[in-house]
Amino acid sequence: MDSFEVNKVAGGVLGTLLATMGLGLLAGWLYSPAEPGKPGYDLPLAAAETAGAGDSKTAAPAKPLPVLLASASVEKGASLAKACGACHNFEKGAAAKVGPPLWGVLGRPVGGVAGFGYSEAIKGKGGDWTLDKINAFITSPKGYAPGTKMTYAGEEDPQKRADILDYLHTLSDNPQPLPAVTDAAPADALPASTEPAKKG
Structure with missing residues (x-):
């Protein structure tokens, strides 16, 4: 195999690698996840307790x-x-x-x-x-x-x-x-x- 053929093969491999890397970067830019404001997430129980706490402020006081x-x-x-x-x-x-x-x-x-x-x-x-x-x-x-x-x-x-x-x-x-x-x-x-x- 002469040097011209080697250069063609090397160029093809490098071109494929560059195209793959470019597609990865483009996909990451298009589909990047939103960063959360704070780490973790609220559990449903905690959310329910928070909602209940808000309701208790407006609930009528219990009658004696x-x-x-x-x-x-x-x-x-x-x-x-x-x-x-x-x-x-x-x-x-x-x-x-x-x-x-x-x-x-x-x-x-x-x-x-x-x-x-x-x-x-x-x-x-x-x-x-x-x-x-x-x-x-x-x-x-x-x-x-x-x-x-x-x-x-x-x-x-x-x-x-x-x-x-x-x-x-x-x-x-x-x-x-x-x-x-x-x-x-x-x-x-x-x-x-x-x-x-x-x-x-």
Whole structure:
């Protein structure tokens, strides 16, 4: 092979290499990725928490329990409590089911039904059942007493919980009076159409 042929082959190889390199540079210029403003990216959970934080600034403040009880309905509470009848009895002197009977629950010692197999989480609570304790418990049983055997997920709606509490407080031979609005909340927190708190 003479020098002319060698030069042709070398020129072809060099031309191919230059063309390949040129195409690579052109493709990199055309399809270059955008540089992020900061390294990494926001996780969906963090974005949801940020959105929730913004919403909480505009959310209405929670009404105190006495205000909710002032507009509660025993009839609505009895209707809502029917779902609890699968595990609890409401009649005076009725035996326990899966859960303890609820007659006289308000003012009764927590875990105080003799012979019922309470979880250690409930046994360890101590004190008596008050409206505030029952409200916290039915909001989230597992949140109030981690390890409880109660499988009920809880009631998120504060007014529905107040209706249930209004019903439960009547399950007694001598119902305790409901707290007056003035005891825990200013009068202007009460809606204009609501009457003063009901008494036992």
